[in-house]
Amino acid sequence: MGLLGRVGRGLLWLILVVLLLVLAAVLWLKATSGPQVKGQVTLEGLSGPVTVTRDAWGVPHIRAEASDEDAIFALGFTHWQDRAWQMDFQRRVTQGRLSEVLGEAALSQDRFLRTWGFYRAAQSALPALSDRSRRMIRAYAAGVNAAMGQGKVAPEFRILGYTPEPWTEVDAIAWSKLMAYDLGGNWDEELLAARVQEKLGEDGLDDIRPPYPRGATTILSGGEVGQENAAPSAEAGVTLPGATLAALRAHLETARSLGMERVPGKGSNNWVISGSRTASGKPILADDPHLALSSPMLWYLADLRGPTLRVIGASIPGLPSIVIGRNDRIAWGVTNVNPDVQDLYVEPESARLTGRTEVIRVKGGEDVRLVVRESEHGPIISDVGAGALGPRVALKWTALQPGDTTLDAFLGLNYAQNWPDFRAALRPYVAPSQSFVYADVDGNVGYVAPGRVPVRRGWDGSQPVPGDGSREWQGFIPYEELPATLNPGDGLVVTANNKVLPGGADPLGNLRNWAEPYRAERITALLTAKPEGLTLDDVKAVQLDTVSLVWRDLRPLLLATQPDGDLSRAALERLRGWDGNQTTDSVPSTVYEAWLAELQAMAGDELGDDTRLNSLAVREQLREDGDLCRSRAARVQNCADLLRVSLKRAVDGLAARLGDDLGGWTYGRVHTVASDHVMGEDARVAWLFNHSAPTPGGTNTVNVARPDPETLRQTHGPSYRHIVDLADMNRSLYIGSLGQGGNPLGEHVSDQQGRWASGEYLPMSTDEGDWGRTTTLTLQPGE
Structure with missing residues (x-):
């Protein structure tokens, strides 16, 4: 055999050996990190046996014989089995560690998290919870620690080289504080308002964030609330110097780096339809909360059964309850109300401040000492860089105040059997305020918007x-006065982060708080187009609808553009016959x-490239030939110029990515879901x-599905x-955005994503016949 043949054979052997080593490593990682899903384990902390039957999609159906606490123990056990890294990372975020x-x-993130004090707020909430919630938290933490003791190690822990600490009761509620930030704050809008006032004057905010259109769709009608609300008088805020604004914006950018941001159009939808409108004569309830998409996904589907606990739906790893779902008698769904529950206070020189010192340990470096100052309103969040030398700006926020009993509310929902139970369960709800839609097997439908909402007298926040x-806040809106309705006359409640109450204002917040009415209008139009006989398939079609009402509004304005070049002309022709789907x-x-993204950046000259208009603001500027269209740097004199220039920028950018053939510019080539992992920032993995x-x-x-600009x-x-x-609870449907598993080598890490993207669902059923292929693990109590 010649030299070439010997070298070729040696190379093949080398490749084979490498492949075998890689395969062995993968099998070893799977064996040492994957969850045990069948057989039997004996665990301390249980009062009786529990079976955990995972269905074909990895959803655990938990059956506890002796106590409901055992079911929650098993939920903690399965959460850690499938999402150990996610839970520990989320915990470290709340702790600022x-x-x-x-x-x-990660130092800037830790400084931000410690300054705001998310974990301290969770610590202060624990003593306020009910005895039942404390029992459930203890059971949940015991279940997490039992799973931790099984010796399985998530790959991320091996990569970073550390061992997670035991789970505590505070850890079991801490993540809710980060959810409250993501869903219940508007300090960034106050910061934007301060910048707008500095650059554009007091009236400039109407251009950047137009008020909610008068007469547009609201969640509740005048007939349901009895009266309309008059708008409070708005007033100019405190002018902040540039260094202070920069310090606050640094905090905001740090929050965004953690995925904690309010994204225009992020939104959520839910609705409930009474039996008078359905084919079955019983209600149908739908929900789809819109949040950041990640790997692992936020939600964890689960089915829990104990002696009295009988609930199925979406949980969040780290929290001991089903957050969104149904039991055997009622169903509920949530969207964000987004009330104004945060205020920035510019403290006078005479304000009394207290301080605390936080020690941040740094891998591979020296410890960092952080001094956090607080006023009676809350933490001073302007102490960053040069901002520390200027005005002291404090944050006041309902979710940072002691006595947060929101977990009592969610556990109460799991047990609620009727409308009075539902209302009572939500009474202790604090943050983040949500629009809860409700339905029960007796045919009742309803809506409640619970949470602590500050009362402001004479100013709008x-x-x-x-x-x-x-x-100062004058207390909170009493629970009985928060928006609610039972069995509305039209048999329909639709929420899409739109304005809650009709009229010139809303006690929940100022007129710029609400999402644009487009989604609410489209949902309402589709559901009322068929006044009766609605089915599950009809509701699916609405939930999956992709027709743009924004295109309806912008179409005549965009199509009037004078194109600059053949590519722009060809792109306009493609748009001319488009139905907006x-x-x-x-x-x-x-x-x-791509064009809309260019137009949303029209305030960049005035406020910086990070300021983006929503669709309503773009529409108003184009309709009125607004000042924001003008750009001296780009030699744009009016909105007609901006339309021409922005279209050319958009199509030139697309051509650079996709080529000059417009026929190949299909949406799916560029519009792909990004469910990314923290580790995924490293291109190698x-x-x-x-x-x-x-x-x-x-x-x-x-x-x-708002595209990244x-x-x-x-x-x-x-x-x-x-x-x-x-009408038949086991005909219900649900689906997550990615998969049950967190292990990148696991079977269920992403097996829901394809179904989710194509509009399919899984059976939300407690009937074993709907579960497909199953595996069962029995948890036995120790001696």
């Missing part, structure tokens, strides 16, 4: 205010979203941790969907 495992690169005592095979969708798929929908569609990828959207049929 990322630098311990990620090094100096839209801008920073002096901390001299002249602008944003499917993955649509070329006009690609052009439209991104292929293992990140997950993607082409997705339909766009800005303000019901199936919301730079990449057109989808980073936020329906993180979970469910449709509950009160």
Whole structure:
């Protein structure tokens, strides 16, 4: 045999050996990190045996014989089995302890998290909870620690080289504080208002964030609330110097780096339909909360059965309850109300401040000491860089105040059997305020918007205010006075983050708080187009609808553009006959979203590139030939010029990515869901941790899928969907955005994503016949 043959054979052997080593490593990692899903284990902390039957999609159906606490123990056990890294990382975020495992690169995040005091707020909440909640928390923590003791190690722990600490009771409620930030704050809007006032004057905010359109769809009607609300008088806020604004914006950018941001059009939808409108004569309830899409996904589907606990739906790893779902008698869904529950106070020189010192441990470096100052209103969040030398700006927020009993509310929902139980369960709810829709097997439908909402007298909370005592909260809106309705006359409640109450104002917040009315209008129109006989398939079609009402409004304005070049002309022709349906095979969708992204940046000259207009603001500027269209730097004199220039920028950018043939510019090539992992930022392992798929929908569609303005990828959207049929609960449906598993080598890490993207669902059923292939693990109590 010649030299070449010997070298070739040696190379083949080398390749084979490498492949065998890689395969062995993968099998070893799977064996040492994957959950045990069958057989039997004996565990301390149980009062009786529990079976955990995982269905074909990895959803655990937990059956506890002796106590409901045992079912919650098993939920904690399965959460840690499938999502250990996610739970520990979330815990470290709430604690501000990322630098311990990620090094100096995470210092700014830890400073932000420690300054705001998310974990301290969780510590203060624990003593206020009911005895039942404390029992459940103890059981949950015991279940997590029991799973931790099984010796399985998530790959992320091996990569970063550390061992997670035991789970505590505070850990079991801490993540809810981060959810409250993501869903219940508007301090960023106050900061924007301060910048707008500095750059554009007091009237400029109407251009950047137009008030909710008068007469647009609201959640409740005048007939349901009895009266309309008059608008309070708005007033100018405190002018902040540039260094202070920069310090506050630094905090905001740090929050965004953690995925904690309010994204225009992120939204959520839910609705409930009474039996008078359905084919079965019983209610149908639908929900799809829109949040950041990640790997692992936020939600964890689970089915819990104990002696009295009988609930199925979506849980969050780290929390001991079903958050959204149904039991055997009622169903509920949530969307964000987004009331104004935060205020920025500019403290006077005479304000009394207290301080505490936080020690941040840094992997591979020296400890860092952080001094956090607080006023009576809350933490001073302007102590960053040069901002520490200027005015002291404090944050006041309901979720940071002691006595947060929100977990009592969620556990109460799990047990509620009727409307009075439901109302009573939500009484202790604090934050983040949500629009809860309700249905029960007796045919009742309803709506409640619980939570602590500050009462302000004579000011609207839209801008920073002096901390001299002249602008203080006058308590909270009493629970009985918060928006609610039972069995409305039209048999329909639709929420899509839109304004709750009719009239010129809303006691829940100022007129800029609400999402644009497009999604609510589209849902209402589709559901009322068929006044009776609605079915599960009809509700599915609404939940998955991808027709853009924004395109309806912008179409005549965009099509009047004078194109600059052949490519712009060809793109306009593609748009001319488009019906606004944003499917993955649509070329006009690609052009439209790229163009809209350019238009949303029109305030960049005045306020910086990070300021983006919502669709309503874009529409108003184009209709009125607004001042924001003008750009001296780009030699744009009016909105007609901006339309021409922005279209050319959009199509030139698409051509650079996709080529000059418009026929190849299908939406699914650029609009793909980005379910990314923290580890996925490293290109060497991104292929293992990140997950993607082409997705339909766009800005303000019901199936919301707002593209990232730079990449057109989808980073936020329906993180979970469910449709509950009160005529036959086991015909109900649900689906997550990715999969049950957190292990990148596991079977269920992403097996829901394809179904989710294509509009399919899983059976939300407690009937074993609907579970497909199963495995069962029995948890036995120790001696």
